[in-house]
Amino acid sequence: MTEPEATPKTGKRVLLAKPRGYCAGVDRAVQTVEEALKLYGAPIYVRKQIVHNKHVVQTLEARGAIFVEENEEVPEGATVIFSAHGVAPEVYEQAKARSLRAIDATCPLVTKVHQEAKRFAAEDYDILLIGHEGHEEVIGTAGEAPAHIQLVDGPDDVDRITVRDPNKVVWLSQTTLSVDETLETVARLKTRLPLLQSPPSDDICYATSNRQHVVKEIAPDCDVVIVVGSRNSSNSVRLVEVALDAGARAGHLVDFAHEIDDAWLADARTVGLTSGASVPDELVHEVLAHLAARGFTDVDEVVTANERLTFSLPQELKRDMKAATRG
């Protein structure tokens, strides 16, 4: 009997980051659309991209989800799902006015930031919200207390901030920022506002910080780091920046394996691979297969944390699911 041939060693390896990919909030949001399609039937309307990933959006569209920008595009009385990034209170009001059945797939960790914003606004604080201008999450959070919230879009934005009372100021943040850049922004804010208060608990979520942490671990050993994720995904874009800051020689963001340019791999011996929090792992496996076909057959998974958090589906959906099983 002949021994099976061993895979030839090429000296080319992949450092595969873990944690990577889906977080608890994304998993819940995608499941919300899937369950709503099963329960109510197509079409189901979704306000904005449910999560910022091209593949996920295309897959749900094929099953009968219709993605819209605003509630007014949803027919009166239809079902609309609000995305994981959260919405301002006025969006719920608009839905009510159009008699829409609204299901809120906002990540509970985004809801937590909304609650902090409401609480500090009720206590008449000035709130400095660190985040990216125009990002849906920031628009939703700022909408909770527009008269009290100012956006701080990175360290260079600090100098233009003015507050009513420097003794009564707190900072909050978007959940998907760079941990290091946010620390820098806060340090600069504190030089101007020494009594600035911090959020009661971290606003940058566990998934964002865990994915950045493992990328920092692998980046110094990598000739190139490939991040699977979409361009409008804040946490995915941050992963490329973090990899470069931590010493990767190059970093690229791709939605799909076929977008990888062979030139990126030409002189590489070690490729780092990770994915943003809205990316299903099948896309990472396609990249692994693509890399293996180019000699990167040796895969080491580098694990810096084990994530076990899960969130239950939105109450309004669970209630209807229960009623359907009873009926």
Ligand code: SF4
């Ligand atoms: S990245 Fe964080 S805040 Fe955003 S959906 Fe995932 S767990 Fe929630």
